[in-house]
Amino acid sequence: QKEVEQNSGPLSVPEGAIASLNCTYSDRGSQSFFWYRQYSGKSPELIMFIYSNGDKEDGRFTAQLNKASQYVSLLIRDSQPSDSATYLCAVPGSSNTGKLIFGQGTTLQVKP
Amino acid sequence: GAVVSQHPSWVICKSGTSVKIECRSLDFQATTMFWYRQFPKQSLMLMATSNEGSKATYEQGVEKDKFLINHASLTLSTLTVTSAHPEDSSFYICSASWLGNTEAFFGQGTRLTVV
Numbered sequence: 183q184k185e186v187e188q189n190s191g192p193l194s195v196p197e198g199a200i201a202s203l204n205c206t207y208s209d210r211g212s213q214s215f216f217w218y219r220q221y222s223g224k225s226p227e228l229i230m231f232i233y234s235n236g237d238k239e240d241g242r243f244t245a246q247l248n249k250a251s252q253y254v255s256l257l258i259r260d261s262q263p264s265d266s267a268t269y270l271c272a273v274p275g276s277s278n279t280g281k282l283i284f285g286q287g288t289t290l291q292v293k294p
Numbered sequence: 295g296a297v298v299s300q301h302p303s304w305v306i307c308k309s310g311t312s313v314k315i316e317c318r319s320l321d322f323q324a325t326t327m328f329w330y331r332q333f334p335k336q337s338l339m340l341m342a343t344s345n346e347g348s349k350a351t352y353e354q355g356v357e358k359d360k361f362l363i364n365h366a367s368l369t370l371s372t373l374t375v376t377s378a379h380p381e382d383s384s385f386y387i388c389s390a391s392w393l394g395n396t397e398a399f400f401g402q403g404t405r406l407t408v409v
Contacts, residue, residue, distance in 0.1 A: 275340070284337045
């Protein structure tokens, strides 16, 4: 059974700071990793996905993957109050089907 | 991008009645759809995988006779919560994808309240 672990938080950062969200996964064979943002009462929306070791940047977001340590993180630069949400890390439950196994999510609070 | 529409967005029903939730892929053919349930302050838990034209595969602990899933076409899957009880009150979310694709596309979710 694949598992994805996240610290539930809340993680509180001041506006303009860097928020760092972490995720570990149990299946060493996992090949792709997804970060979703979920606002209260809404469905998750995809922020980024990463397949290769190292960093992947998209605007204020950077995903970092370390397969040897089975660790993936999401950095949010210049955090804004609108970034306040729950961030979910996910790995595929099986190859190439769209099935996802989610972590419990980390709640981020960005304070003005 | 791929669009998935879920309906209704919220529903209130009486205990003992059944509720049907629809999940439609609007601009692609969804060979596979997934149904998740999310309780407050918890993560999404996969309930079942629905493949077009075949029986759904349920996750351990999910009652297949209570949560009926139909995926009769490549653009529509339905989840029927039968004989609903207050403990079934939750946020139900569908996602859809196609063969060979790892990414999934989510519907807007349905807030079910059983009174």
